[in-house]
Amino acid sequence: MKIKSAVFIKSATEPEHYPQDGRPEIAFMGRSNVGKSSLINSLLGYGGLARTSNTPGRTQLINFFLINDAFYFVDLPGYGYARVPSEVKSQWGPMVEKYLATRPDLVLSILIVDLRREPTRLDLSMKEWLQARGKPFIMVATKADKLSSNKSKANLNRASAILEGVEPLPYSAITRRGADRIWKQITGCLAEYVPPRM
Numbered sequence: 341m342k343i344k345s346a347v348f349i350k351s352a353t354e355p356e357h358y359p360q361d362g363r364p365e366i367a368f369m370g371r372s373n374v375g376k377s378s379l380i381n382s383l384l385g386y387g388g389l390a391r392t393s394n395t396p397g398r399t400q401l402i403n404f405f406l407i408n409d410a411f412y413f414v415d416l417p418g419y420g421y422a423r424v425p426s427e428v429k430s431q432w433g434p435m436v437e438k439y440l441a442t443r444p445d446l447v448l449s450i451l452i453v454d455l456r457r458e459p460t461r462l463d464l465s466m467k468e469w470l471q472a473r474g475k476p477f478i479m480v481a482t483k484a485d486k487l488s489s490n491k492s493k494a495n496l497n498r499a500s501a502i503l504e505g506v507e508p509l510p511y512s513a514i515t516r517r518g519a520d521r522i523w524k525q526i527t528g529c530l531a532e533y534v535p536p537r538m
């Protein structure tokens with residue numbers, strides 16, 4: 341897809357603050373520091389759009405980015421980071437769950453894991469949660485540039501076993517290898533979207 345524009349629109353915690361224009365949305369989620377914001381930036385070819393950081397827990401609000409004036413990328417706060425204050429942690433679940441459960445415009449969720457590491461209990465429950473509710477999703481294993489191709493293959497197999505047969509698409513935000521396959525999934529879901537009547 342040719343990216344003509346990518347603009348940060350707003351951060352939100354509550355549904356009344358989400359955009360209300362009926363454009364379809366792609367949500368990015370995963371463990372804290374896994375590379376959600378980097379995936380968004382590198383898919384779009386926009387360096388500093390979503391803020392990235394070495395400090396886990398950087399993204400604590402739901403961030404909406406409008407792409408080509410046509411659809412949104414939604415950067416969700418990461419889960420599973422122990423050092424965020426407990427009030428933030430107790431907010432995370434309801435905030436993200438409310439978004440995922442109630443958003444009619446959500447056409448695809450992208451659940452991200454780190455290819456170097458075994459998917460965690462939380463990754464598995466996130467996947468099961470999406471499956472149980474019939475939410476369309478794909479999984480992406482990022483930071484593939486940090487592994488040899490043999491090690492990548494082995495880790496993809498291991499991830500697929502832990503994730504009950506869902507094999508993540510390997511990706512690197514540095515080389516952008518794997519971007520085509522992810523875009524194919526995104527454009528497929530966008531093409532099927534029927535906007536709500538306003």
Ligand SMILES: Nc1nc2c(ncn2[C@@H]2O[C@H](COP(=O)(O)OP(=O)(O)OP(=O)(O)O)[C@@H](O)[C@H]2O)c(=O)[nH]1
Nearest residue numbers: 373374375376377378392393397398399418483513
């Ligand atoms: N080598 C390599 N580093 C990556 C890749 N993706 C992300 N990183 C690095 O991983 C760190 C975290 O990336 P972010 O994109 O900020 O991660 P996040 O999931 O948005 O983090 P939070 O918003 O804090 O939950 C940064 O230092 C990135 O530069 C990748 O594909 N390859």
Ligand SMILES: [Mg+2]
Nearest residue numbers: 376377398399
């Ligand atoms: Mg982030």
